[in-house]
Amino acid sequence: MRMRALAISAMVLAATITALPARAERLIVSVSNHRVTVTPNYSGEELVLFGSVEKDANTPPNRNYDLVVTVFGPRADMVTRRKERKFGIWINTDSRQFLQVPTYLAIFSNRPIDAIASPEVQRRQQLGMNNVVLTQRVGTDYADVVPTDPFRTAFIRLKSQHGLYRESSSAVTFLTPTLFRSGIPLPAEVPIGTYTVDIKLFADGQLITRTETAFEIVKVGFEQFVANTARQNGFVYGLATVVMALMTGWMASIVFRKD
Amino acid sequence: MQLFLPIADIPVNVFLILAMGAAVGFVSGMFGIGGGFLMTPLLIFVGISPAVAVASVSSHIAASSMSGAISYWRRRSIDPALAVVLLTGGSIGTALGVFTFTWLRSLGQLDLLIALSYVILLTTVGGLMFWEGLRAMLRARGGKPVPTRRPGSHVWIHGLPLKMRFKRSKIYLSVIPVVAIGLLIGFLGAVMGIGGGFILVPLMIYLLRVPTSTVIGTSMVLTLVTMLFATMLHALTNHLVDAVLALILMVGGVTGAQFGARAGQKIRGEHLRLLLGLLVLAVGVRFAFELGIKPTELFTVRETGGAA
Numbered sequence: 223m224r225m226r227a228l229a230i231s232a233m234v235l236a237a238t239i240t241a242l243p244a245r246a247e248r249l250i251v252s253v254s255n256h257r258v259t260v261t262p263n264y265s266g267e268e269l270v271l272f273g274s275v276e277k278d279a280n281t282p283p284n285r286n287y288d289l290v291v292t293v294f295g296p297r298a299d300m301v302t303r304r305k306e307r308k309f310g311i312w313i314n315t316d317s318r319q320f321l322q323v324p325t326y327l328a329i330f331s332n333r334p335i336d337a338i339a340s341p342e343v344q345r346r347q348q349l350g351m352n353n354v355v356l357t358q359r360v361g362t363d364y365a366d367v368v369p370t371d372p373f374r375t376a377f378i379r380l381k382s383q384h385g386l387y388r389e390s391s392s393a394v395t396f397l398t399p400t401l402f403r404s405g406i407p408l409p410a411e412v413p414i415g416t417y418t419v420d421i422k423l424f425a426d427g428q429l430i431t432r433t434e435t436a437f438e439i440v441k442v443g444f445e446q447f448v449a450n451t452a453r454q455n456g457f458v459y460g461l462a463t464v465v466m467a468l469m470t471g472w473m474a475s476i477v478f479r480k481d
Numbered sequence: 482m483q484l485f486l487p488i489a490d491i492p493v494n495v496f497l498i499l500a501m502g503a504a505v506g507f508v509s510g511m512f513g514i515g516g517g518f519l520m521t522p523l524l525i526f527v528g529i530s531p532a533v534a535v536a537s538v539s540s541h542i543a544a545s546s547m548s549g550a551i552s553y554w555r556r557r558s559i560d561p562a563l564a565v566v567l568l569t570g571g572s573i574g575t576a577l578g579v580f581t582f583t584w585l586r587s588l589g590q591l592d593l594l595i596a597l598s599y600v601i602l603l604t605t606v607g608g609l610m611f612w613e614g615l616r617a618m619l620r621a622r623g624g625k626p627v628p629t630r631r632p633g634s635h636v637w638i639h640g641l642p643l644k645m646r647f648k649r650s651k652i653y654l655s656v657i658p659v660v661a662i663g664l665l666i667g668f669l670g671a672v673m674g675i676g677g678g679f680i681l682v683p684l685m686i687y688l689l690r691v692p693t694s695t696v697i698g699t700s701m702v703l704t705l706v707t708m709l710f711a712t713m714l715h716a717l718t719n720h721l722v723d724a725v726l727a728l729i730l731m732v733g734g735v736t737g738a739q740f741g742a743r744a745g746q747k748i749r750g751e752h753l754r755l756l757l758g759l760l761v762l763a764v765g766v767r768f769a770f771e772l773g774i775k776p777t778e779l780f781t782v783r784e785t786g787g788a789a
Contacts, residue, residue, distance in 0.1 A: 265483065265492065299785045303589050306779075311597075311772040314589045319785070376780035410485075410492050445725070449487035452720050460716030463724045464709050467540045467731065471547025474735035478548075 248276040249433040251421055258408065260441040266385075269406040269437065271419060277400065288331065288338040288424040289394045290349050291404050295326025295386070296415025302377045318373040319359040325413040326386050327354065330393035330404050339427050347422060347429060351378060351389045385409035414439050488723035489533045495729060497527070502733020506545065509734070510741025511748070512757045513549075513697055515542040515676025515704055518603060520730065521595075522764055529726070531595045532586060535674030536715035537723045537730070542676040543708040544731040545738055546701045553698030560649040560695040563659065564702040570660035571707040574667025579714040582672055586719065589783075596768050598673050603765025606680055610758030617751035650695045658689060663703060671711045676704040679761065 251273030258269065275287055303317040331338060335350040344353050352369035356377070360367065367374055381387035386409065394404040406419070417439065422432045441449075452459045482495045501523050509516030517538050524534035553559050585591040641655035662684050666677040681700045685691040691699065716722045745753060 264485070301589065301783055301785050303781050303783075304779055305776055305781075307775070312774075312776055312779075313593050314781070317589055325784070373780070377782055380778070380780060380782045411490060445485050445487040448724055452488055452716065452722065452724075456717040456720055459720075459724070460713040460722065463540050463712055463716060463722055463727060464543070466724065466728060467543040467709065467712065468547050470544040470728070470731040470735060471549075472551065474544075474739075475548040475551040478735075478739045 246278065246281045247423060247430050248278075249421055249423055249431055250274050250276055251419075251433055251435050253406070253419065253435060253437050256437045258437060258439045260412065260414065260439060260446075261443050264410060266407065266409045266412070269408060270403060271406055271421075271435075272401075272403040273421065274402070275400040275423060285425045287396070287399070287430075288333065289396075289402055289404075290335065290338065290347075290422045290424065291328075291330040291394055292348075292354070292420045292422075293326065293328040293330075293406055294324040294418050294420070295413055296324070296417070297322040298325050298413075299323075300377070302373050302380075304373070304376070318377075320377060321357045321359060321364060323356045325415075326408075326417065327351075327381070328387075328406060329354070329389045330406075331391050332394040332396060332402070334391040338424050339429075343427060343429065349422070351387070384411060386411070386413075408439070412439055414441050484725070486529075486723050486726050488537075488721060489529045489726055491528060493527065493529075493726075498726065498729045499733040501527075502541070502730040503737035504733075506734035506737025506739075507741035507744070508737075508760070509545060510738030510743075511745035512679075512753060513742075513745070514678040514682075514757070515546055515708075516734070517542045517670075517675035517677075518599070518673070518679065518761065518764060520734075521674035522599065522768070524726075529723075531592045532582075532719065533721050533723055533726075535582070535595065535672070536712070536719065536721035537727045538674040539670065539708045539711040539715060540722060540724070540727040541730040541734055542670075542674075543705055543712060544727075545734050546676060546678075546705040546708065548735055548738075550698065550701040550705050553701060556698070557649075558695050559698035559702055560647055560691075562645070563647045563650055563691065563695070564699050566645070566656050566659045567663040567666075567699070567703045568706050570663025570665075571667035571703050572710055574664035574669075575671045575707045575710045576667075576714065577664075578668040578671025579711060579718060581668075582715075583718050595673060596772055598669070599768040600765055600772065602669070602673070602680070603761050604769065605765075606683075607758050607760070607762030607765050610679075610683075610754055611762055612758070614751050614753075614755030614758050618755060621749075621751055650691050650699075652690060652692070654689060662689070663707075666703065667707045667710075670704075670707050671714070676708060678704055679757070 251271060254270040258267070271291060300320040300323060301317055302320065303314040305312045306315040308315065329350055335344060339347070339349060344350060348354050355366045356374060357364050357366055358373070378387055385407070388407070394402055396402045415438070417437050419435045419437070420432065421434070423430045483492045484495045485492045501520070505516040505520045505523065508519060520541060521534050521538045524538065525531050550559070582591065585594050641657050643656050644653060645656050646653050662681065666681050669675060669680070670677050678700055681703065682696055685696050685700060686693070712722055
């Protein structure tokens, strides 16, 4: 069943490619590691994305390329709360829910996004932190809000402080006019899951082509085992912790016995 | 040495946590208390979320009260009947506490509740202890003997029905206040991540007139069981118990406690109470201060699930 679906989609894809007039450019990309394992002493690392722009006969000569790379981490629901002064103390009053927003978000380009494309194109292509869709629950509605919304800016600021959201207009470097690379920094508290990398190629303010790649972050070792057990097997985990506490206390009373 | 805490989800320095465990253990050994009211705030100040701190500290307190309870059991200074009655209330209180904890967490008001309960409880108890210690010290300096216990005086507690005889403590008492105290301690323990020894022991001495020979041992049994129960419930409902963190704390704590107990024997009782009062008061004031000043960051973000 799955094989057949796969075969059909491959055929459709092949048909589309041949049916289309030969595209002027093609993006070929790869990341340095498609599977990052986070070990207990992991303190962050950097993946490298590299690629090249393949030209063909239809490519207009002397085109200047721009690249925007957007890395999306696994998605999750988040809540942002705001403290206000009530009765002389600071307490959480207002809150906003963010639905299925990326837990990690990196937006990298070779020069400022404003210089790459017009505001209209930026919005349509969701380029940059201000244009990425971060869905909020507003009353009964689901929508993204204006970039200046206090909850949205606070959310991005807090995520950026942890190194989980980042934007840089100099992270992508062209080694030759067609060969490029970009680092993808992954901090120590990087969430596990599948990450998608969306690469968009621009020339003269217009989107030329795009491609996607992905990598996976897995945690291995004792810590992950503990975390998994705690979430999936609360009873056993609680029992083990209880036994551990009793044993430690008992051992101490033997080791330090005075008489 | 950096270690990644699986549940707290942050990297910490093992030696820092170990030292914190030892320091709190030292203090708890010196004063004969569980030390949860110091451990939980310290963890919060290092950057561990209050929820994880409260849940993990409960297993740490269980370990230290286990070793305490064993040594008191050997000296036959535990009143089993009294412990059982206290535990009836304690278990219900703990369950209620964990339920409240979960409910407030979903509302986003858990951190506030933890901070507020610390302020109220610690400043009151700390202030009283400090005052009591100061008075006792002044009296001792004046050359008068320090009255330790006023036997035979009847308070309203003794007029309550459902009386029961607690043989080892040699008291005849209604079970109602005993269950109520157990309930209170269990509730506070689950919500605040404290054993509650520093409230329980005075309550048992002054209100229930439990003799000093059995009071500490019996209170340790209550602490042990309620904290084990709290650990279990926190693990089941909120998945917030960090076993790795707890183990480091336990090892540091039980070691520090041994040295603390030795140091405690060299200090006079009223000085000890004065010092403990000051310590409790200081933690309470620290929390009050935190609530009152404008936080540098007004916003907080928390994952509410749905990770795909």
